Amino acid sequence: MSLPQGVRAGLLVGAVALALVPLSGDRFWVQFAGKLMITCIYAVSLDLLVGYAGLVSLGHSAFFGLSAYLLAGLANGLGLVSPLATLPLCLAFAGLAALLIGWLSLRATGVYFVMVTLAFGQMLYYLFSESPGLGGSDGVSILQRPRLAVLGRTILDLGDRTAAYAAIWVALVLSFLLLRRVVQAPFGHVLTAIRINEGRMRTLGYGTGRYKLAAFVLGGVLAGLAGYLDATLYGFVNPAQFGWRQSGLVLVTVLLGGKGTLYGPALGAALLSVLEHFAERATEHWSAVVGAAVIAVVLFLPRGVAGLLEGSRG
Amino acid sequence: MAEALLETEGLTRRFGALAAVDGVTLRVERGTVHAIIGPNGAGKSTLLNLLSGELRASSGRVRFRGEDVTRAPPDVLSRKGIGRSYQTANVFPELTCAESVWLAAHSRNAGRLFQPRRDGADTAAREEDALRACGLSGRRLSRAAELSYGEQRQLEVAMMLATDPELLLVDEPLAGLGHDEARMVLALLREVAQQRTLVLIEHDMDAVFAVAQTVTVLVNGRVLESGPPAAIRASPRVREAYLGEEEP
Ligand SMILES: Nc1ncnc2c1ncn2[C@@H]1O[C@H](COP(=O)(O)OP(=O)(O)OP(=O)(O)O)[C@@H](O)[C@H]1O
Numbered sequence: 001m002s003l004p005q006g007v008r009a010g011l012l013v014g015a016v017a018l019a020l021v022p023l024s025g026d027r028f029w030v031q032f033a034g035k036l037m038i039t040c041i042y043a044v045s046l047d048l049l050v051g052y053a054g055l056v057s058l059g060h061s062a063f064f065g066l067s068a069y070l071l072a073g074l075a076n077g078l079g080l081v082s083p084l085a086t087l088p089l090c091l092a093f094a095g096l097a098a099l100l101i102g103w104l105s106l107r108a109t110g111v112y113f114v115m116v117t118l119a120f121g122q123m124l125y126y127l128f129s130e131s132p133g134l135g136g137s138d139g140v141s142i143l144q145r146p147r148l149a150v151l152g153r154t155i156l157d158l159g160d161r162t163a164a165y166a167a168i169w170v171a172l173v174l175s176f177l178l179l180r181r182v183v184q185a186p187f188g189h190v191l192t193a194i195r196i197n198e199g200r201m202r203t204l205g206y207g208t209g210r211y212k213l214a215a216f217v218l219g220g221v222l223a224g225l226a227g228y229l230d231a232t233l234y235g236f237v238n239p240a241q242f243g244w245r246q247s248g249l250v251l252v253t254v255l256l257g258g259k260g261t262l263y264g265p266a267l268g269a270a271l272l273s274v275l276e277h278f279a280e281r282a283t284e285h286w287s288a289v290v291g292a293a294v295i296a297v298v299l300f301l302p303r304g305v306a307g308l309l310e311g312s313r314g
Numbered sequence: 315m316a317e318a319l320l321e322t323e324g325l326t327r328r329f330g331a332l333a334a335v336d337g338v339t340l341r342v343e344r345g346t347v348h349a350i351i352g353p354n355g356a357g358k359s360t361l362l363n364l365l366s367g368e369l370r371a372s373s374g375r376v377r378f379r380g381e382d383v384t385r386a387p388p389d390v391l392s393r394k395g396i397g398r399s400y401q402t403a404n405v406f407p408e409l410t411c412a413e414s415v416w417l418a419a420h421s422r423n424a425g426r427l428f429q430p431r432r433d434g435a436d437t438a439a440r441e442e443d444a445l446r447a448c449g450l451s452g453r454r455l456s457r458a459a460e461l462s463y464g465e466q467r468q469l470e471v472a473m474m475l476a477t478d479p480e481l482l483l484v485d486e487p488l489a490g491l492g493h494d495e496a497r498m499v500l501a502l503l504r505e506v507a508q509q510r511t512l513v514l515i516e517h518d519m520d521a522v523f524a525v526a527q528t529v530t531v532l533v534n535g536r537v538l539e540s541g542p543p544a545a546i547r548a549s550p551r552v553r554e555a556y557l558g559e560e561e562p
């Protein structure tokens with residue numbers, strides 16, 4: 001379960017390189033790399049479900065969207081701007097939603113689980129895009145970004161792009177390290193074994209439902225973190241963030257990168273972001289280019305890009 | 315009469331029109347080996363699945379240590395002290411023997427979701443003992459998928475032992491084993507039976523009559539006869555319905 005040597009070095013280099021991006025002073029690239037890191041958090045949060053617990057969720061965007069919308073609501077409706085208040089509230093809300101949706105969807109297994117999670121995501125999509133009170137199909141602008149002030153002096157303003165970028169970087173590093181710990185702990189081993197043979201785990205005495213629900217909630221909280229950061233970076237939320245396209249895209253990212261490795265999906269998120277960026281410039285049919293790349297990886301690298309790296313290990 | 319560890323009363327399981335287990339009333343005494351024999355399709359494995367909670371009974375009751383556990387799910391029954399192994403190897407192909415047996419041993423501490431990384435000498439010792447007892451010490455780091463069929467069966471038994479059950483439900487532990495492996499597993503079961511209670515399904519009659527104190531004959535889901543091995547061997551009904559076809 002330990003990381004291949006080259007991967008460990010690559011992750012360090014990647015983290016340092018990302019930390020240096022703001023030095024370029026280029027607004028576009030800072031925004032681009034910020035978004036890329038948010039996608040990484042999103043993807044590793046789903047990898048816990050798909051790659052470890054074997055729960056293929058097509059409703060993961062629900063938690064991203066709920067947390068992002070709650071931030072907009074707290075800022076616009078209540079004028080709550082301190083991240084010390086909004087961050088815990090948004091994460092707790094995402095976690096509670098995951099508890100409820102997970103509790104209901106985990107009654108189904110296999111493809112039915114996929115369908116139920118998909119249905120929850122779509123329900124929220126329609127709810128938010130068709131309720132004017134919730135912003136409707138246009139979405140909502142966040143009037144005040146999270147800002148931390150002590151005695152009237154602002155010490156952290158996430159409306160500032162560089163500050164937001166730094167916060168995203170820290171969040172990515174912490175999320176990754178947290179998930180590494182979780183999957184290497186007994187809890188992670190139990191999840192893996194449940195994925196392989198759930199029936200046997202039950203006769204060995206494991207209440208497998210509780211483990212799967214715990215994984216679902218933890219994944220939901222981290223997706224909520226990604227949503228919070230996304231809303232902070234862009235100052236804007238919209239109902240498409242709930243849609244199945246978003247959930248599908250993260251799932252593709254996880255599979256492309258290599259599920260069950262954590263670093264694979266993070267790598268997948270980075271690769272897809274870069275590929276999309278350049279394909280978008282080269283041709284208006286860029287989504288076809290990205291699609292072809294995805295098909296090629298799925299056909300020729302069944303374990304994703306990570307499988308390629310692990311395969312080359314001594 | 316010794317104390318009953320496990321009792322069933324009119325236990326029935328239907329699959330559509332077929333009553334695979336049909337009104338079975340059993341009494342398994344603490345500290346004994348209780349064998350269940352019967353022709354293919356008699357309902358032996360289905361009965362075991364009812365006892366381990368993997369199948370729901372259509373009607374009837376199960377009591378374990380005097381407590382009604384008819385509706386208890388398999389994980390609860392496992393933690394109450396009922397372990398089982400399967401007729402065909404039911405293992406974790408991608409996990410190593412050490413990991414598989416560790417999971418089994420660790421399940422005794424699995425009351426909480428997040429436990430410390432290593433849960434003490436106790437788990438490690440149980441893991442080690444179970445692997446050694448089943449002759450798998452040399453295969454610690456082999457994945458279950460790389461094991462021979464016989465070794466997978468041994469791993470199956472090792473996982474069951476590592477959960478430290480009071481009652482063992484063992485479904486044809488010797489099937490598919492070579493001569494030496496079968497002797498080893500049989501010796502192991504006898505040793506285990508010194509301190510625990512076994513419900514044993516087995517087609518090898520020599521093995522059954524060598525280890526069991528009680529034999530129940532199941533035919534078409536019903537109990538045909540139940541009693542000490544000598545009585546079962548002598549019973550004309552059993553000879554006619556089942557044993558007769560195997561003896562010269
Ligand atoms: N899940 C199921 N659905 C439908 N029928 C089943 C199911 N499981 C078992 N049966 C049927 O129930 C009957 C008893 O099966 P069971 O596996 O319990 O027999 P057995 O005594 O263990 O046989 P064997 O010696 O071959 O292992 C068989 O007729 C079988 O086809």
Ligand SMILES: [Mg+2]
Pocket residue numbers: 358359360401
């Ligand atoms: Mg059977």
